[in-house]
Amino acid sequence: MTWLGDNWRTVLDLAVSHLYLAGVPLVIGLVLALPLGWAAKRWAGAYPAIITGTGLLYTIPSLALFVMMPLLLGTKILDPVNVLVAMTIYTVALLVRTVADGLRAVPDHVEQAATAMGYRGLRRLFGVELPLAVPVIAAGLRVAAVSNVSIVSVASVVGVSQLGDLLVDGYNRVIWGELLTGILACVLLALLLDLVIQAGTRALTPWVRAQGGRP
Amino acid sequence: MIRFDAVTKQFPDGTIAVDDLTLTAPTGKITVLVGPSGCGKTTSLRMVNRMIEPTSGTISLDGQDTGRMNAAELRRGIGYVIQHAGLFPHRTVLDNIGTVPRLLGWDKKRTRDVSAELLERVGLAPELGARYPAQLSGGQQQRVGVARALAADPPVMLMDEPFSAVDPVVRDQLQDEFLRLQSELGKTILLVTHDIDEAIKLGDQVAVLRVGGRLAQVAEPAYLLAHPADDFVADFVGRDRGYRALQFQQVPRLPLRAEPTVLLGEVPSRSDSAWLLVVDGSRRPVGWVEPGRVGQRAVTEADLHRGGTVARAEGSLRGALDAALSSPSRRGVIVDDAGELCGTVLAHEVLTAIEETDRPERDEGLS
Numbered sequence: 192m193t194w195l196g197d198n199w200r201t202v203l204d205l206a207v208s209h210l211y212l213a214g215v216p217l218v219i220g221l222v223l224a225l226p227l228g229w230a231a232k233r234w235a236g237a238y239p240a241i242i243t244g245t246g247l248l249y250t251i252p253s254l255a256l257f258v259m260m261p262l263l264l265g266t267k268i269l270d271p272v273n274v275l276v277a278m279t280i281y282t283v284a285l286l287v288r289t290v291a292d293g294l295r296a297v298p299d300h301v302e303q304a305a306t307a308m309g310y311r312g313l314r315r316l317f318g319v320e321l322p323l324a325v326p327v328i329a330a331g332l333r334v335a336a337v338s339n340v341s342i343v344s345v346a347s348v349v350g351v352s353q354l355g356d357l358l359v360d361g362y363n364r365v366i367w368g369e370l371l372t373g374i375l376a377c378v379l380l381a382l383l384l385d386l387v388i389q390a391g392t393r394a395l396t397p398w399v400r401a402q403g404g405r406p
Numbered sequence: 407m408i409r410f411d412a413v414t415k416q417f418p419d420g421t422i423a424v425d426d427l428t429l430t431a432p433t434g435k436i437t438v439l440v441g442p443s444g445c446g447k448t449t450s451l452r453m454v455n456r457m458i459e460p461t462s463g464t465i466s467l468d469g470q471d472t473g474r475m476n477a478a479e480l481r482r483g484i485g486y487v488i489q490h491a492g493l494f495p496h497r498t499v500l501d502n503i504g505t506v507p508r509l510l511g512w513d514k515k516r517t518r519d520v521s522a523e524l525l526e527r528v529g530l531a532p533e534l535g536a537r538y539p540a541q542l543s544g545g546q547q548q549r550v551g552v553a554r555a556l557a558a559d560p561p562v563m564l565m566d567e568p569f570s571a572v573d574p575v576v577r578d579q580l581q582d583e584f585l586r587l588q589s590e591l592g593k594t595i596l597l598v599t600h601d602i603d604e605a606i607k608l609g610d611q612v613a614v615l616r617v618g619g620r621l622a623q624v625a626e627p628a629y630l631l632a633h634p635a636d637d638f639v640a641d642f643v644g645r646d647r648g649y650r651a652l653q654f655q656q657v658p659r660l661p662l663r664a665e666p667t668v669l670l671g672e673v674p675s676r677s678d679s680a681w682l683l684v685v686d687g688s689r690r691p692v693g694w695v696e697p698g699r700v701g702q703r704a705v706t707e708a709d710l711h712r713g714g715t716v717a718r719a720e721g722s723l724r725g726a727l728d729a730a731l732s733s734p735s736r737r738g739v740i741v742d743d744a745g746e747l748c749g750t751v752l753a754h755e756v757l758t759a760i761e762e763t764d765r766p767e768r769d770e771g772l773s
């Protein structure tokens with residue numbers, strides 16, 4: 192642990208970058224997944240295409256995606272934007288299905304009541320459907336958060352600094368303290384994001400506790 | 407007034423759900439659509455607020471063709487109650503009730519005041535307002551559903567099996583309260599049910615639909631029971647329709663006999679009768695006892711035989727006959743409006759009264 196004592200400032204800086212590279216795409220990805228998921232729910236015919244299409248994006252190896260980004264975006268190879276965009280793609284891939292399924296899980300009689308009360312358009316989506324989909328979407332978001340924290344570490348290979356650097360450097364120079372710190376820091380970061388999402392979900396869904404935890 | 411004019415609904419798969427329906431639901435009255443499953447009653451209801459569009463024909467509200475109105479605005483002007491209440495699980499009871507007012511753009515204060523008032527009106531305690539639907543019983547949820555439908559004070563209400571998801575005792579209670587509420591509010595109501603008893607109890611007018619969406623008969627309940635138009639209607643209203651029709655016939659002057667009683671907690675004074683009626687301190691009947699079994703001790707709650715029903719003197723012949731038939735002593739207990747004992751009556755005396763009463767011979771329908 193002497194390694195950590197000597198390098199904690201570096202570790203902290205890398206952790207902040209890691210959080211930024213994993214967290215910002217999580218938010219952007221969620222915002223993008225909402226209309227896509229909504230479309231998949233709204234047009235039953237488009238559901239398989241949208242879900243399979245976005246789902247396939249997740250199968251692209253992260254290294255390949257990081258390397259492809261400058262070609263697609265015209266950015267410099269070391270630009271962190273490459274990583275942000277790539278991570279956003281992964282987040283979208285994970286969340287579109289979740290959003291669609293969350294919206295589809297809104298009980299039929301609630302949908303009917305919303306129609307009969309005269310709800311329509313965005314007010315219906317934000318007033319009735321989305322709030323009720325929050326528990327399902329939040330569950331997907333937690334998976335995406337952990338997945339992002341894990342995948343971002345690969346970005347060290349394309350020269351974008353974050354906690355992954357500790358893994359690469361610790362491995363190459365056989366510094367066990369550095370390697371262990373990198374792993375632990377990633378785990379802690381994933382836990383932190385998870386806790387934040389859980390707290391946010393709790394705040395948004397007081398009604399779930401009212402029905403004994405059943406969403 | 408809701409008017410269906412030659413309304414037909416054919417679904418894309420070719421099924422005809424409603425076939426050439428012409429029907430008027432008069433202003434301020436309850437019109438019940440009743441029929442077996444597949445008779446198109448719910449489809450008919452949903453065409454009124456355009457949750458389903460008719461294939462042909464027109465539906466009008468007070469002479470205005472609903473097909474020409476904006477669907478969402480039309481719906482905000484019509485109260486809607488569905489089977490499982492359909493409350494929004496993520497909103498508190500008060501916010502649920504205030505749904506339509508908020509959609510109509512009322513401010514928060516006014517919406518809250520109206521919602522709180524309606525909560526009370528449907529018989530729920532104010533503190534329930536802050537709860538979520540999942541924290542209420544089925545019956546309470548249904549009351550909130552009714553309050554929500556009433557919130558913006560719409561002249562027209564659509565009710566789709568509003569009381570079928572609750573147990574029979576609660577259902578009966580909800581029906582009674584609904585009738586009391588309607589007597590104060592006088593809404594134009596179209597109610598769908600598969601339960602002929604409910605239809606007869608609630609409807610000012612009952613429309614019986616047959617499978618395939620054809621109107622079989624529309625009439626006031628008493629007329630429907632007395633004069634079913636055909637075998638289908640006769641079969642649907644049931645074999646005991648003659649007995650049930652009695653509920654629409656007020657008790658004429660029945661020859662009531664004085665009934666010896668014993669006060670609960672006291673020793674029966676006489677024991678020449680096999681059964682003795684027990685009353686409480688306000689002369690309200692509480693049950694029957696067998697003096698022979700009680701002997702010389704005080705009558706307790708445990709001695710009571712509570713099988714007999716009690717009929718109101720101002721009630722129906724059905725109630726009076728049932729009181730006589732269900733009483734262990736064969737003497738039917740009749741009470742006044744305050745629940746105090748008036749006297750007893752025997753079944754054959756009620757039957758004599760029935761024979762002297764005419765069957766309903768009124769015009770079909772209300773309009």
